Amino acid sequence: MDYKNAGVDIEAGYRSVELMKKHVQQTMRPEVLTNLGGFSGAFSMEKFKDMEKPTLVSGTDGVGTKLKLAFLLDKHNTIGIDCVAMCVNDIACAGGEPLFFLDYIACGKNFPEKIAEIVSGVAEGCLQSDAALIGGETAEMPGFYPEDEYDLAGFAVGVVDQKDIITGAELKADDVLIGMASSGVHSNGFSLVRKIFSMDKETLTTYYDELGKTLGEALLAPTKIYVKALRCIKEAGVRIKACSHITGGGFYENVPRMLPEGKHAVIEKDSYEVPAIFKMMAREGQVEEKMMYNTYNMGIGMVLGVDPADVDKTMEAIRAAGEIPYVIGKVEDGEKGVTLC
Numbered sequence: 001m002d003y004k005n006a007g008v009d010i011e012a013g014y015r016s017v018e019l020m021k022k023h024v025q026q027t028m029r030p031e032v033l034t035n036l037g038g039f040s041g042a043f044s045m046e047k048f049k050d051m052e053k054p055t056l057v058s059g060t061d062g063v064g065t066k067l068k069l070a071f072l073l074d075k076h077n078t079i080g081i082d083c084v085a086m087c088v089n090d091i092a093c094a095g096g097e098p099l100f101f102l103d104y105i106a107c108g109k110n111f112p113e114k115i116a117e118i119v120s121g122v123a124e125g126c127l128q129s130d131a132a133l134i135g136g137e138t139a140e141m142p143g144f145y146p147e148d149e150y151d152l153a154g155f156a157v158g159v160v161d162q163k164d165i166i167t168g169a170e171l172k173a174d175d176v177l178i179g180m181a182s183s184g185v186h187s188n189g190f191s192l193v194r195k196i197f198s199m200d201k202e203t204l205t206t207y208y209d210e211l212g213k214t215l216g217e218a219l220l221a222p223t224k225i226y227v228k229a230l231r232c233i234k235e236a237g238v239r240i241k242a243c244s245h246i247t248g249g250g251f252y253e254n255v256p257r258m259l260p261e262g263k264h265a266v267i268e269k270d271s272y273e274v275p276a277i278f279k280m281m282a283r284e285g286q287v288e289e290k291m292m293y294n295t296y297n298m299g300i301g302m303v304l305g306v307d308p309a310d311v312d313k314t315m316e317a318i319r320a321a322g323e324i325p326y327v328i329g330k331v332e333d334g335e336k337g338v339t340l341c
Helices: 010-025 065-074 079-091 112-129 191-194 215-220 227-235 250-258 274-283 289-293 308-320
Strands: 053-063 099-105 132-138 150-161 176-181 244-245 263-267 300-306 325-333 337-340
Touching: 010 112, 010 132, 053 079, 053 274, 053 300, 065 150, 065 191, 065 244, 079 099, 079 112, 079 150, 079 227, 079 244, 079 300, 099 227, 112 132, 112 150, 112 227, 150 215, 191 274, 215 250, 215 274, 227 300, 227 308, 244 250, 244 289, 250 289, 250 337, 274 289, 300 308, 300 325, 308 325
Parallel strands: 099 132, 263 337
Antiparallel strands: 053 150, 099 150, 176 300, 176 325, 244 300, 263 325
């Protein structure tokens, strides 16, 4: 009896590392001081000594049951983007600049090519956010996961000068709310998605004119990463007063998180076109409108609060970063919360 007979293939682990190296190498930054394969990753803070009060910010998250669709479609090269996005968007929400990322993959059986495919998506997410992929772990856990399934989670660290942390404390009445378009469902609410649609390959590979793609393609579209757009806004000289990443809990849970006490957000639902995938989900699942806005991003992945005088510069900066902005509402005095009208 040996470890391989028990279900853990050490040689497959070595091969996975070799296959993923080319993807990881693309994400390197000058501050990275270690190579892949060590016991830890080292990252120099020398570059940030000029900040008045350099402050570390962190985020950790997973992809959730969206992974089930990746299993069904045997498509694993974009799910890593979702994992990175869920972490770095939260860091960017606080005004932080992502520095490095670590991933954790737990699987029933280590198929080196599949692991490398997953990591290629993680590396792409890191490239989109300028974060270095400095380490990770692949755990082969036979008997815990089915052979063809895995879980994926990640952890990111960023930095921000303390004076530039986005807290929402500066929001005042008549400040403007700007939304940045999402790419679709992103990585939240897939337990409901899997109840709305039949989770079989035939359903997921069916093309729908209203979507302009197959259902599976629409649902697996990777989460938008807003790091560069937020950086462009800052470089344009705009002070973002508040920021909310629209994740699980949709508008009703996430928008109030960006508000100070005594301020209320009013969002106009007709200020932008809700993407077809959400309309289809509401129709096919008979999901009431409030529940949709309480579960999904409904086409807006990030909400910003800015001074009215900064709206044009903000919109221009977002477009320059390749994202689509909408003026979606405003801030009023009142009980902390959000009204969708």
